[in-house]
Amino acid sequence: xxxxxxxxxxxxxxxxxxxxxxxxxxxxxxxxxxxxxxxxxxxxxxxxxxxxxxxxxxxxxxxxxxxxxxxxxxxxxxxxxxxxxxxxxxxxxxxxxxxxxxxxxxxxxxxxxxxxxxxxxxxxxxxxxxxxxxxxxxxxxxxxxxxxxxxxxxxxxxxxxxxxxxxxxxxxxxxxxxxxxxxxxxxxxxxxxxxxxxxxxxxxxxxxxxxxxxxxxxxxxxxxxxxxxxxxxxxxxxxxxxxxxxxxxxxxxxxxxxxxxxxxxxxxxxxxxxxxxxxxxxxxxxxxxxxxxxxxxxxxxxxxxxxxxxxxxxxxxxxxxxxxxxxxxxxxxxxxxxxxxxxxxxxxxxxxxxxxxxxxxxxxxxxxxxxxxxxx
Numbered sequence: 081x082x083x084x085x086x087x088x089x090x091x092x093x094x095x096x097x098x099x100x101x102x103x104x105x106x107x108x109x110x111x112x113x114x115x116x117x118x119x120x121x122x123x124x125x126x127x128x129x130x131x132x133x134x135x136x137x138x139x140x141x142x143x144x145x146x147x148x149x150x151x152x153x154x155x156x157x158x159x160x161x162x163x164x165x166x167x168x169x170x171x172x173x174x175x176x177x178x179x180x181x182x183x184x185x186x187x188x189x190x191x192x193x194x195x196x197x198x199x200x201x202x203x204x205x206x207x208x209x210x211x212x213x214x215x216x217x218x219x220x221x222x223x224x225x226x227x228x229x230x231x232x233x234x235x236x237x238x239x240x241x242x243x244x245x246x247x248x249x250x251x252x253x254x255x256x257x258x259x260x261x262x263x264x265x266x267x268x269x270x271x272x273x274x275x276x277x278x279x280x281x282x283x284x285x286x287x288x289x290x291x292x293x294x295x296x297x298x299x300x301x302x303x304x305x306x307x308x309x310x311x312x313x314x315x316x317x318x319x320x321x322x323x324x325x326x327x328x329x330x331x332x333x334x335x336x337x338x339x340x341x342x343x344x345x346x347x348x349x350x351x352x353x354x355x356x357x358x359x360x361x362x363x364x365x366x367x368x369x370x371x372x373x374x375x376x377x378x379x380x381x382x383x384x385x386x387x388x389x390x391x392x393x394x395x396x397x398x399x400x401x402x403x404x405x406x407x408x409x410x411x412x413x414x415x416x417x418x419x420x421x422x423x424x425x426x427x428x429x430x431x432x433x434x435x436x437x438x439x440x441x442x443x444x445x446x447x448x449x450x451x452x453x454x455x456x
Contacts, residue, residue: 084275084320085230088201088212092239092309094301097202099238100128105165105198108136109158111178112169113143121204121243125169137161139181142170145219145334145341146177154181159189166197168234171255172208172217172341175201179216179232186231201234204243206294206307207255207342209262209315211237217331217341222425224331226434233319239312241305249295251340252307253403256291258342259283259311260396261349265324266317267374268356268367268440276321279313281377286310288378288395295403325443326352328433329451332426337414346405347412350393351454356441357389367440409456416456423452 091099108129116122117140129136139157142150158166158181168178178201186196201211210216211234216227247255263283266276286306293303329352330344339347354360357368363386372388375381380395382388406412409419427448430436436443 082273084273085214085233086316087230087233088235088237090212090237090239090312092312093305094241096238096240097124097128097243099236100125100200101132103132103134103165103198103200105132105134105163107161107163108134108165108167109161109163109197110136110138110167110169111142111154111174111181112138112140113174114140116140116169116204119246122169125167125202134165137163142174142177144173145224145338146173146180147219151177151180151184151218154178155185155188158182158185162194163197164195165200167200167202169202169204171203171205172210175203175208175210176216176218179210180218180227183216183227183229183232198236199234200236200238202238202240202243203308203311205247205251205255206244206304206311207258209259209311209318211239212312212315213319215319219335222336223429224335226331228434237312239308241301241308244304244308245298245301247298249298249403252295252298253405254340254342254346255311256287256294256307256342256403257346257349257400257405259307259314260287260291260399261326261345262314262318262323263287264349264353264374265326265435266314266321268370269318269321269324269438270440271438272321276317279317280321281374283310283314283317284374285377286313288399291399292402322438323435324352324356324439325430325436325448325451327435328430328439329426329448331433331435332429333409333452335429336422336426337412339412343405343412346400347409348451348455350396351451353389353393353396355447355451356439358441359386359389363389365441419456423449426452
């Protein structure tokens, strides 16, 4: 028996943030970061809460790739004045941190008089889709730990394109490639279904249609809204279908060398598409056929499966070139000697990653090492 889970209510479009003015609560716990406070986006949330007579406490110390220690700190603040509303405002790291705080506190301090808080996620980047997923990625030393539990799904996701207008071009590129990777990996996952396929296909089409527009003109509100929607749609796809080894490799690469997650995916994506397709062999895997199907939907040359796979890889690389994404891991400034020194460690992490089992093609340590070296 299979299932497809749709949990969060999604409020989207310009002024979607006004949904906060409809919420009834006594006390809110807001999880965010210093940038959201500095640029006034946190004020947009707290102002609406104050108008509703809702008190709030603020935890704004979340940083990219949050460590376990930051989760513990957030738990202590949340526990000191237990809320009936939790709001996560920020990128994927902020939303992931909020999930981990809620999850960890609930399972360590649960008692009969505490209800699970209403959880609202407000993404300020178009990338992770964390606002609609049961995934949370937390760092422990140099390793990224992927938590997966339906308990962490937000109740409401608010997608307001106004909140992403000021995202810099480089971050737009990195997060946009993350959206594409989510959709591609969900589409070829061992756990893919008709339901996740429909979402993944749409997300891929939206990325190729609008990501470059967002990169070139951040004030293009229609393109921003389309990419914000694409991020959420891809999140819905992969929270049900899971992901594959692009993410496994990227988690390890990012954990060890501090490369932004979306950029790490972008550096590895084309090589993984080729591997999953067996492009150096017969190119007749189920994944190859699915990639070729996507190529057709994008109106790329795909008269044969091989041509479709090759066209999709070319399209991915063109997208990267148009947005000045580094052409290889070496171009991010990583020293080759240090890379080789840490290679076995990264391969081990990737092999253990929770995304690896749903990759469409079985993989071993040697193959993961080759993919890293090809991407370097």
